[in-house]
Amino acid sequence: MPFLIPKPVLADIISHALIADPEECCGVLIGDENGADEAKRIKNTHPEPIRRYEMDPVALARAESEADAKGLKIVAIYHSHTHSQAYPSKTDVNNAVQSWWTEPYYVLISLVEKTRPIVRAFKISDNHQVTETPITTDGDQYVETTRS
Template identity: 40%
Template sequence: MVIEVSSDVIATVIAEAARAGPAECCGLLLGRSGRISEARPAANVAAEPLLRFEIDPAALFAVHREARAGGPELIGYYHSHPSGHPRPSATDCEHASGDDRAWAIVAGGGVAFWRDTTNGFEPLSHCVVDG
């Protein structure tokens, strides 16, 4: 499976990671039918934001309400690894839900995509599209 990701999403998550450093940034990936068209930043409410991320539950609830009202779907999540690599960490794996959603991990100025499966994270192929 290949997911389409808008170039604006890539630019947003890279900018958010740079802005948040040295803390981890996080947010939501929104879109429809296998295309991520929006990256919506959310507050990192983790007790230790330099080491972990936790998406503000209010932001997550708001996106679910919008989707039920016909807005974009929650395709997945993003966060940064300010001093790491763009692959799931041991902590990410411990907190994975197996919900089959996409995860974008930002590190070193790049973004990698992963699928949160019931068998753990799997690389998720993506193609960048305009806008």
């Protein structure tokens, strides 16, 4: 089952990555079991934002309670790689495991080529396993094609 990121949400996170460049951007996608509904941009508070990201804990808590109020949850954590591929780094994997955030998807935006951003989604398991999930931008289309 692919992970649904509707086009406006996809446009939003790509735009966030480009605007934040050369720093890494980060944020969360809130939604439900059907996919993402909305991106919440979160300030990157890492002291070296050009190489790493750390989500501002206050903004993260706010995004979580806003999701909660709508009956939604955090379905993905996204961040950009300005000079490397859209694949979780060793640090990303360690951070995911250590922070206990292994339920949501990890969405990576690569800006190796600024005019051709690449977006990929992964699950990171408690035992440091990285598995890619395809992204779809159209939930209805997916349902149609799987029905036929």
